[in-house]
Amino acid sequence: MKKFGVIFLLFSAFLVACSDEEEEVQPEERLEEYVALWNEENFGEMHTRVIDTPKEKFVDRYQKIYEDIEAEDLSVTFEVPEPVEGEEESEEEEESTEETFPISVSMESLAGPIEFDSEITMVKEEPETEDGEVDWKVSWSPALIFPELQDATTEIDFENTEPVRGQIFDRNRKGLAVNESIYELGVVPERFENEDAEKEEIAEAIGVSVDEIESAMSASWVQPSYFVPLKVVPGLEKDNIDDAVESITPLTYQTTTGRIYPLAEAAGHLVGYAAKINAEKLEEVDQSRYTDQDVIGYRGLEQLYEDRLKGERGIKIIAVTEENEKTTIAEKEVQNGENITLTIDIEVQQQLFNEMSGDAGTAAAINPKTGETLALVSAPAFDPNAFIYGLSNSQWQEWQEDEQNPMLNRFAATFSPGSVIKPVTSAIGLESGSIDPSEGLEINGLTWQKDGWGNYSVTRVSESSGPVDLMDALVRSDNIYFAQQALSMGEDVLVEGLKEFGFEEEFPFTYPIESSTLSNNGALDREVLLADTSYGQGEMEMSALHLAMTYTPIINQGDLMQPILEMDEESGQVWKEDILSAEHVDFLAGALSNVVTDGTARTANRESVVISGKTGTAELKQSQADESGQENGWFVGYPDDQEILISMMIEKIQDQDNGSGYVANKVANVIENLR
Incomplete structure (x- = not known):
């Protein structure tokens, strides 16, 4: 991660202590050191300068959160408030054991920029011996990571929104590669009456083997009333599906959306196809954009226009309380893939x-x-x-x-x-x-x-x-x-x-x-x-x-x-x-x-x-x-x-x-x- 130095805006230079005519360390001095370590993401050293916080709740949490959100370009600054002109400090203020300073935090994350303003309180620590020195430490809470983390039980989570793949049209806006209804064919086990005969019928009707049907039905999660998927077919074959479903009782289907190529072979080489990414392809692409569940273009225009058709995944960084209350910390809106219109004439x-x-x-x-x-x-x-x-x-x-x-x-x-x-x-x-x-x-x-x-x-x-x-x-x-x-x-x-x-x-x-x-x-x-x-x-x-x-x-x-x-x-x-x-x-x-x-x-x-x-x-x-x-x-x-x-x-x-x-x-x- 990139590290940036402290931007320290100091409006009054030093407060002078009078005890024994020696300078006493000031809270802003310790805060300046703490903020410098924060900008360096040196969480171990930061922990030595906070009060009463277990190391694992501090160091481990900072590191995990910053790594998970892919924090970069971190910048933390603070200000020392100027005293109001004409006002003298009271004896009580001079002997204050706490000082609060406004801070500003900004960073880049996988969900875009994050910026917030907060306050950080420095607590005075008295020396344990008469000849010891006064020191100041940070009164820390998870809210200093993000204001939305109000306590130790609030967690960081992510919500992803997958982009819709762009479509490819001909000059008259007729589809060459489009997103349309597809049909997931399957069976409901409890509907079988004559199991052997009906499995044979289903195998012949939808083009799978009896062994494949039996393997799917024997999965550990299957219950008698559950839908057991067997095969996905495009909407182009809906008439055949309807006939098979009507005549074979255990067979049914669910509707979803998928990629369809209306011209089939006639434009096969031109358009190519998009399918689930394989392990070899996954190693070649930017893995910040693709997971092993993504679809990617193979051959033809699907491959040529992949960057434009793919789109960008939307992501939210959220804080989630024990009561499952969610607060958005940062959000990058989903960008659906681009639709591309060609000069090609389907006819x-x-x-x-x-x-x-x-x-x-x-x-x-x-x-x-x-x-x-x-x-x-x-x-x-x-x-x-x-x-x-x-x-x-x-x-x-x-x-x-x-x-x-x-x-x-x-x-x-x-x-x-x-x-x-x-x-x-x-x-x-x-x-x-x-x-x-x-x-x-x-x-x-x-x-x-x-x-x-x-x-x-x-x-x-x-x-x-x-x-x-x-x-x-x-x-x-x-x-x-x-x-x-x-x-x-x-x-x-x-x-x-x-x-x-x-x-x-x-x-x-x-x-x-x-x-x-x-x-x-x-x-x-x-x-x-x-x-x-x-x-x-x-x-x-x-x-x-x-x-x-x-x-x-x-x-x-x-x-x-x-x-x-x-x-x-x-x-x-x-x-x-x-x-x-x-x-x-x-x-x-x-x-x-x-x-x-x-x-x-x-x-x-x-x-x-x-x-x-x-x-x-x-x-x-x-x-x-x-x-x-x-x-x-x-x-x-x-x-x-x-x-x-x-x-x-x-x-x-x-x-x-x-x-x-x-x-x-x-x-x-x-x-x-x-x-």
């Missing part, structure tokens, strides 16, 4: 997750004009409610053994983008002047290689009927065209241009998402790597959200928007300004429209809505000769009103007839359904 989140059902992949949806993030989806996923209301061993094992890995958060990870990066490569070439959109390249056949490349060649999915220009290359997704253009523009131009689009830097987003990278070492210092990177292969990796953002200059007259996640963040922030001219914006917008109507994304062509976008296929092969390697399909698309832009990746599309068109169809379905 978009749910639609994307539903559309990806059965596939592994990721999707990000944004408002490309404002940078607001509307959805972040990873599929497959886990149900966060299961971690709170009973995750069975079989369910956990199923998740662990699932080859699609539902515990992997794909929207926070990076992947090879394939041909969806070609509009970015086009923008770099157009802005640098290395690509003339009207110039056609003579390309023959489906493969091409530069001299000296050995067995390596670039392939394209379709042949051209003449010279290939930029529009044709985008519509047909011609890898050879982009490879040749990359070699022409060179490493420096492509690297600098990709960095203008946010590669090789920290992604500016609230939720931690991996940075997008050009290559393993940040350079494109090999011709094959340079060529491959131009069409999204090589070693390039990026996240679905970053990919979505790279299309925003086409919608915002050249400005690359910054993504935001919370509604109280400023929308419309620009991450990279003027990286695309108006002329090139118009060209690329027209190209993306043609990709859907005449090119590789025809599966996204709908009568009800005009969609623009780009497909991409990322080949994850061990070698060029590998014909069975995994392929991931991409599509980035947006409707004509440009109110939403979706970036989606589906893993293992190599067996789909339409290739990346399979993904384009899914994105178009969501856009169409949201209208």
Whole structure:
């Protein structure tokens, strides 16, 4: 604890004693010494200066109380009253055996500041022998610790008020993580009629074993009329609960409040979950804020926003008499957790997750004009409610053994983008002047290689009927065209241009998402790597959200928007300004429209809505000769009103007839359904 020195306000310096013309020790001198020891919390020495108080009632009590309340910054001061001018001390006053002084005490405690004024009485002790010295000691009582401690029987106690955990809402104030009614299912032993049969029914109805029921009922505290808890379930399952309770007599429930995740798997990776803190986690956190009974965020937004959602426990320091009368000494009001409203739209989140059902992949949806993030989806996923209301061993094992890995958060990870990066490569070439959109390249056949490349060649999915220009290359997704253009523009131009689009830097987003990278070492210092990177292969990796953002200059007259996640963040922030001219914006917008109507994304062509976008296929092969390697399909698309832009990746599309068109169809379905 911090110790502070005495602040001694002395208004009259000394009172002079006349006996034998020697100075007699004065009460304020002894009080000054006592107060100095008090400020140092030297209770042992303090006890030597008090009258008729057992040591354990003094030293032990001071130490325990100060430790329990976590006293800090203690400051004790006193004043010596000035004599009234013109009044002479009477003989009786001169020979007084008691002197009283006003004192002020202040300190910090776990319940906030404590301050009080009191009085301390010094008692004169006559010498036991004629040649002894007069001394002064403190007349002490527990009220000098706190005025509320009027006698030795009054005790210090604490009352805690737990904060309500903050909730997480979407942009329309719909719940992503909310505090709602939950149901504690249990049995009342005396209601059993056919015990064996009814236990079997209960076990099947609520998903516990008969052994678990019997173990709970055999606890030492259980009485026939008591409610014996078995399982807690969220309010989402209330209909099932009502049916079971109505049909099985011993089964009943109690209602309380708990954490609910209404979107379940659809937002599992985004929201994460909050559950009772485990021993390992307890060691990592500030233990002045957490106990082993607290809930803490695991994964996702519950973990990311833990400090804001947690709140601060309220605490009262109280004095309690033998008659149980309570007096508050200090109080820190409870601070409930903060409610957080996201830019996420639950409807978009749910639609994307539903559309990806059965596939592994990721999707990000944004408002490309404002940078607001509307959805972040990873599929497959886990149900966060299961971690709170009973995750069975079989369910956990199923998740662990699932080859699609539902515990992997794909929207926070990076992947090879394939041909969806070609509009970015086009923008770099157009802005640098290395690509003339009207110039056609003579390309023959489906493969091409530069001299000296050995067995390596670039392939394209379709042949051209003449010279290939930029529009044709985008519509047909011609890898050879982009490879040749990359070699022409060179490493420096492509690297600098990709960095203008946010590669090789920290992604500016609230939720931690991996940075997008050009290559393993940040350079494109090999011709094959340079060529491959131009069409999204090589070693390039990026996240679905970053990919979505790279299309925003086409919608915002050249400005690359910054993504935001919370509604109280400023929308419309620009991450990279003027990286695309108006002329090139118009060209690329027209190209993306043609990709859907005449090119590789025809599966996204709908009568009800005009969609623009780009497909991409990322080949994850061990070698060029590998014909069975995994392929991931991409599509980035947006409707004509440009109110939403979706970036989606589906893993293992190599067996789909339409290739990346399979993904384009899914994105178009969501856009169409949201209208």
